[in-house]
Amino acid sequence: MSRIVYVNGDYLPEEEARVSVFDRGFLFADGVYEVTSVLGGKLIDFDGHAARLQRSLDELDMRRPVEMEELLAIHRELVARNDIVDGLVYLQVTRGAAADRDFAYPDQEVAPTLVLFTQSKPGLADSPAAKVGIKVISIADERWGRRDIKTVQLLYPSMGKMMAKAAGADDAWMVEDGSVTEGTSNNAYIVKGGKIMTRGLSNDILHGITRAAVLRLAREAQMEVEERPFTIDEAQAAEEAFVTSASTFVMPVVEIDGAPVGNGAPGPVAARLREIYLEESRKAAI
Ligand code: PDD
Secondary structure (H helix, E strand, C coil), X not given: CCCEEEECCEEEEHHHCCCCCCXXXXXXXXXXXXXXXXXXXXXXXXXXXXXXXXXXXXXXXXXXXXXXXXXXXXXXXHHHHCCCXXXXXXXXXXXXXXXXXXXXXXXCCCCCEEEEEEEECCCHHHCHHHHHCEEEEEEECCCCCCCCCCECCCHHHHHHXXXXXXXXXXXXXXXXXXXXXXXXXXXXXXXXXXXXXXXXXXXXCCCCHHHHHHHHHHHHCCCCEEECCCCHHHXXXXXXXXXXXXXXXXXXXXXXXXXXXXXXXXXXXHHHHHHHHHHHHHHHCC
């Protein structure tokens, strides 16, 4: 059975879904996106993703295609139509298709493009990688300066993933001015003296929705949190390292540039945070 996707008001089999060749998402990467996870048929942290989407749109003077309640209804409809138990909903908004290719934004009357699709990932929360951890390499952060806006300009993160693959690793941590910004598609953390450390919020990183929830839950569980940048050397010498995102939740990192982190196995802090995050998220899922 073919997947049903949403395009500008219509639910269509994926083969029939179309966007214009003049769409600014295609021509200029003039678009923003969100990825929301689904566990047990319910959406995790939808409100956080909706709020960040609104912020991304505002930062780019882009029109919101539909009201947030409708967006929630579309997410739910797609989950239902595609029988998603565990998986992801991908949403993309672009500035739409102007009459011609022009660097200047078109008039506000041009309708934004709204596309959503699902990805089924049975057992998403029981990923085998979470039990053994992942390996990362460090690479220079060569992305643009507004990483707080979740745009579809993902070529450098894709290059980073390929560099990691070529080095026999799973992902890359990006480094700027000597300290780690984030992973190619996740936020990065270390644990030192039992304290959880992660870079503070700024334009240098994406303000992860999972990050916000994990830090809140860590503080509620009386774990110490410090929001500050750290270096690769510090990370290699840390007790633990991990990443967070909507697609991986809390994922231990066991090797950085070939050096084991701690004893080279997932540590107790990441394991505990993963457990608390999944438990609380399932409870709050809608
Ligand atoms: N990526 N940093 C970057 C650069 C990201 O692309 C992501 C998410 C995150 C984590 O954000 P959140 O916790 O809200 O998922 C941090 C998504 C999952 C993706 O591109 O597939």
